[in-house]
Amino acid sequence: MSSGMKRALTLVALAAVPLAVLGVFFVLPVSGMIGEGFWVDGTFDPGAVLEVLGRPRVHRVIWFTVWSSVLGTTFAVLLGLPAAHLLYRREFLGRRVLRALLLVPFVLPTVVVGVAFRELIGESGPLGFLGLDGSAAAIIAGLVFFNVAVVIRAVGASWESLDPRPAEAAAALGAGPAHVFRTVTLPALRPAIVSAASVVFLFCATAFGVVLTLGGLRYSSLETEIYLLTTNLLDLQAAAALSIVQLLAITALLVVTGRLRAVPDPSLARSTARHRRPSRGDWPGLLAAGVVVVLVGTPLAALVVGSLRADDTWSIANYRALSGEGSHQALLVPVTDALVTSLRTAVDATWMSLSLGLLVAIVVTRRSRSRSERRVRGLLDGLFMLPLGVSAVTLGFGFLITLDQPPLDVRDSLLLVPIAQALVALPLVVRTLVPVLGGVDDRQRQAAASLGAGPVRAFMTVDLPAMWKPLLAAAGFAFAVSLGEFGATSFLARDDHPTMPIVIFRLIGHPGAMNYGMALAASVVLAATTAVVMLLVERLRVPSVGSF
Amino acid sequence: MLSLHDVSVAYDAVPAVVDATLTLADGDVLAVLGPSGSGKSTLLRAVAGLEPTTAGRICWDGADLAGVPTHKRGFALMFQDGQLFAHLTVAGNVGYALRLRRTPKARERVRELLALVGLEGYGDRLPGTLSGGERQRVALARSLAVSPRLLLLDEPLSALDAGLRERLAADLRDILRAAGTTALMVTHDHDEAFAVADLLAVMRSGRIVQQGDIAEVWRAPVDAETALFLGYARVLDGAAAGTLLAAAGLAAAPAVAVRRSALAVAEGGPLGGVVVSGRATPEQIRLVVDVDGIGEVDAVARLGTHPAPGERVALAVDPSRLAATPAGRERSGG
Numbered sequence: 001m002s003s004g005m006k007r008a009l010t011l012v013a014l015a016a017v018p019l020a021v022l023g024v025f026f027v028l029p030v031s032g033m034i035g036e037g038f039w040v041d042g043t044f045d046p047g048a049v050l051e052v053l054g055r056p057r058v059h060r061v062i063w064f065t066v067w068s069s070v071l072g073t074t075f076a077v078l079l080g081l082p083a084a085h086l087l088y089r090r091e092f093l094g095r096r097v098l099r100a101l102l103l104v105p106f107v108l109p110t111v112v113v114g115v116a117f118r119e120l121i122g123e124s125g126p127l128g129f130l131g132l133d134g135s136a137a138a139i140i141a142g143l144v145f146f147n148v149a150v151v152i153r154a155v156g157a158s159w160e161s162l163d164p165r166p167a168e169a170a171a172a173l174g175a176g177p178a179h180v181f182r183t184v185t186l187p188a189l190r191p192a193i194v195s196a197a198s199v200v201f202l203f204c205a206t207a208f209g210v211v212l213t214l215g216g217l218r219y220s221s222l223e224t225e226i227y228l229l230t231t232n233l234l235d236l237q238a239a240a241a242l243s244i245v246q247l248l249a250i251t252a253l254l255v256v257t258g259r260l261r262a263v264p265d266p267s268l269a270r271s272t273a274r275h276r277r278p279s280r281g282d283w284p285g286l287l288a289a290g291v292v293v294v295l296v297g298t299p300l301a302a303l304v305v306g307s308l309r310a311d312d313t314w315s316i317a318n319y320r321a322l323s324g325e326g327s328h329q330a331l332l333v334p335v336t337d338a339l340v341t342s343l344r345t346a347v348d349a350t351w352m353s354l355s356l357g358l359l360v361a362i363v364v365t366r367r368s369r370s371r372s373e374r375r376v377r378g379l380l381d382g383l384f385m386l387p388l389g390v391s392a393v394t395l396g397f398g399f400l401i402t403l404d405q406p407p408l409d410v411r412d413s414l415l416l417v418p419i420a421q422a423l424v425a426l427p428l429v430v431r432t433l434v435p436v437l438g439g440v441d442d443r444q445r446q447a448a449a450s451l452g453a454g455p456v457r458a459f460m461t462v463d464l465p466a467m468w469k470p471l472l473a474a475a476g477f478a479f480a481v482s483l484g485e486f487g488a489t490s491f492l493a494r495d496d497h498p499t500m501p502i503v504i505f506r507l508i509g510h511p512g513a514m515n516y517g518m519a520l521a522a523s524v525v526l527a528a529t530t531a532v533v534m535l536l537v538e539r540l541r542v543p544s545v546g547s548f
Numbered sequence: 549m550l551s552l553h554d555v556s557v558a559y560d561a562v563p564a565v566v567d568a569t570l571t572l573a574d575g576d577v578l579a580v581l582g583p584s585g586s587g588k589s590t591l592l593r594a595v596a597g598l599e600p601t602t603a604g605r606i607c608w609d610g611a612d613l614a615g616v617p618t619h620k621r622g623f624a625l626m627f628q629d630g631q632l633f634a635h636l637t638v639a640g641n642v643g644y645a646l647r648l649r650r651t652p653k654a655r656e657r658v659r660e661l662l663a664l665v666g667l668e669g670y671g672d673r674l675p676g677t678l679s680g681g682e683r684q685r686v687a688l689a690r691s692l693a694v695s696p697r698l699l700l701l702d703e704p705l706s707a708l709d710a711g712l713r714e715r716l717a718a719d720l721r722d723i724l725r726a727a728g729t730t731a732l733m734v735t736h737d738h739d740e741a742f743a744v745a746d747l748l749a750v751m752r753s754g755r756i757v758q759q760g761d762i763a764e765v766w767r768a769p770v771d772a773e774t775a776l777f778l779g780y781a782r783v784l785d786g787a788a789a790g791t792l793l794a795a796a797g798l799a800a801a802p803a804v805a806v807r808r809s810a811l812a813v814a815e816g817g818p819l820g821g822v823v824v825s826g827r828a829t830p831e832q833i834r835l836v837v838d839v840d841g842i843g844e845v846d847a848v849a850r851l852g853t854h855p856a857p858g859e860r861v862a863l864a865v866d867p868s869r870l871a872a873t874p875a876g877r878e879r880s881g882g
Contacts, residue, residue: 451690454619
């Protein structure tokens with residue numbers, strides 16, 4: 001056998017498992033969902049999709065999705081840029097802690113954030129007098145809450161390693177600070193900013209938990225509308241039609257993002273400069289960081305305070321109640337059981353996404369010998385990013401309608417939820433591992449091989465030492481994402497085996513002060529668990545965590 | 549013994565190495581010399597088993613190596629920048645292949661190797677704390693650890709600065725001799741090749757254009773371009789070549805390659821010319837002289853003499869610094 005053939009076979013063998021998983025649990029559900037929209041009673045009928053798209057409510061939903069995402073993205077970038085400068089170019093006490101804390105919102109369960117915002121701005125909340133409850137402003141604030149961390153991290157990482165000398169050269173030529181920023185720094189950061197902004201837009205447009213908990217009945221995005229159509233109105237065809245719209249829009253967005261990512265400025269020199277302490281000129285950064293801290297801190301503070309209030313006094317009654325099922329038959333199982341389910345599910349989802357992600361990362365980062373091989377690897381890379389673009393709700397919906405008949409009748413399997421969550425986390429795992437593996441000089445592996453190390457031994461010598469920390473970080477990241485996953489899980493979780501976000505959502509949907517108090521307490525517990533995991537991840541100091 | 553028979557390598561149908569044929573006997577050190585992009589590194593990687601060949605055979609002691617993966621060829625490869633494993637200590641790096649083979653007394657052997665490359669006591673250091681030259685020495689020790697049947701050196705000294713390169717080249721030669729290692733080195737630097745190797749193969753545009761004993765190749769470059777690449781300053785042809793060869797007392801040839809120091813200002817020399825320009829270097833004065841019947845050529849003068857532009861001088865010719873070549877057009881080299 002020629003060595004070229006052997007390479008091709010190795011590539012196929014490594015890619016086979018992730019491809020099969022992606023095929024069964026991603027392509028099949030999504031295509032099933034598309035089929036549901038276009039085929040009515042077994043006959044091809046695209047008219048139905050067009051009919052759905054003609055509904056005035058659908059127009060409102062699409063319009064709301066677009067403008068809320070645009071505003072959410074704009075505010076996240078405007079706040080994130082100066083904050084990134086402060087957190088990644090200035091040295092001050094507590095900088096690392098602050099950075100870590102600002103990463104937490106991104107992985108906080110969406111339902112928890114929804115509950116926290118409601119506690120803050122609801123009628124009886126500290127900011128209730130503003131009348132923001134159920135308003136679009138609240139939703140956008142929620143979107144910014146989540147995504148400002150994405151901007152800070154992505155742009156900050158790029159900014160931190162930016163060579164300061166071109167800016168110094170510009171200053172020496174007589175450019176003022178503002179001019180230097182506009183003519184030198186900003187162009188150098190543009191790829192990172194554009195990339196971060198498009199990812200944030202993607203996240204805003206597919207935000208589910210926040211819009212569902214804060215939007216009430218007045219505002220619905222594509223994502224929540226799909227959910228409502230499926231679960232409340234049982235109008236599967238309309239849901240499918242909307243999913244198709246979303247799929248197309250997001251695929252287009254992903255293609256654009258991919259293009260933007262594919263052309264990083266090669267002339268950009270990287271270095272780690274010594275950072276100064278903040279000075280008076282850093283007021284935009286200080287101001288933005290302050291706003292971000294307030295934006296992130298107040299809802300969480302309101303949440304914690306609210307969870308400690310019961311019957312107008314301080315008490316831990318809400319936490320005690322977590323061992324029960326709430327009032328008015330809100331739940332079938334105690335919240336503590338749900339926590340156990342959540343943790344178990346997260347463990348399963350983590351090993352699944354980690355092993356898949358590792359295989360994918362190895363496949364896409366190996367040096368290609370020919371143009372066709374390079375093309376195959378590029379294609380695989382794009383393929384495994386697809387779950388990032390397909391919303392969790394679409395995925396859950398697709399699972400629901402395709403995996404219910406033999407030979408794939410797995411709807412009652414307890415592994416279904418972790419599989420869906422693993423797919424949601426997969427792109428994040430891959431994006432964490434790929435830069436690390438790609439950064440390993442291939443000649444290191446060749447050096448090991450020339451000293452007599454076989455492929456496995458070479459992997460252990462060269463790749464593993466570079467990988468174990470990112471692997472651990474990716475595991476933590478996947479674990480946190482799985483803990484908070486709500487979109488797909490809301491379709492798939494069984495009533496007798498709910499996860500924490502499902503329980504919280506059910507509690508706030510049921511009347512009764514006790515249920516609401518329990519929702520607050522459960523949110524605090526879930527948020528604290530996630531935050532601890534994320535802070536541990538941050539301690540590993542892996543730069544590619546949370547970059548996209 | 550390594551032998552290559554009509555080996556070709558191509559990247560996406562673009563040929564990088566074309567019909568390379570050469571042999572390397574045990575204990576010999578061969579330098580493959582060529583400008584960047586000549587395909588010399590690709591040739592080395594093909595021998596290492598890192599690039600698939602599109603045609604031809606690479607054999608060791610007559611056995612075809614096709615299908616033998618890199619890690620089973622027993623050829624150690626040393627990179628331009630060492631490629632030490634950053635997380636392992638110096639001793640860990642040097643002993644890497646020994647541990648793979650579970651060699652007994654590995655620790656002692658590592659000490660020997662470090663002594664061989666002049667780095668006693670460096671065993672516990674991490675590669676990040678070493679200088680460039682030290683890193684290359686460690687990389688060399690690592691490559692030599694299991695006495696590879698063939699050592700492949702990819703521009704081993706190019707990443708170092710000039711003074712260090714010269715010293716390390718001499719050391720490298722001594723170390724390879726002492727270990728009796730068969731080695732194939734690629735380089736773009738003819739001084740480096742001359743300092744380390746006994747045999748030379750010159751590569752250009754993917755083809756081996758000349759090979760043989762290094763002094764032999766040096767004395768008789770196969771064509772003008774090879775001569776210029778080997779460090780000859782100019783190649784003269786036609787009447788100019790005839791005049792110069794006659795002045796040197798050599799047989800006539802269609803072209804002659806001239807080293808910068810082939811002509812020297814000397815009272816009563818057979819050639820005469822007018823100085824065009826002069827430049828002092830620490831060892832001698834370098835001149836460009838318009839020689840009667842030849843045209844502009846390089847020449848040297850002893851320090852302390854001051855031939856000014858426009859001055860007429862007599863020149864002597866050193867025949868050992870000329871090389872008759874089959875054909876060639878006049879060209880000046882860098």
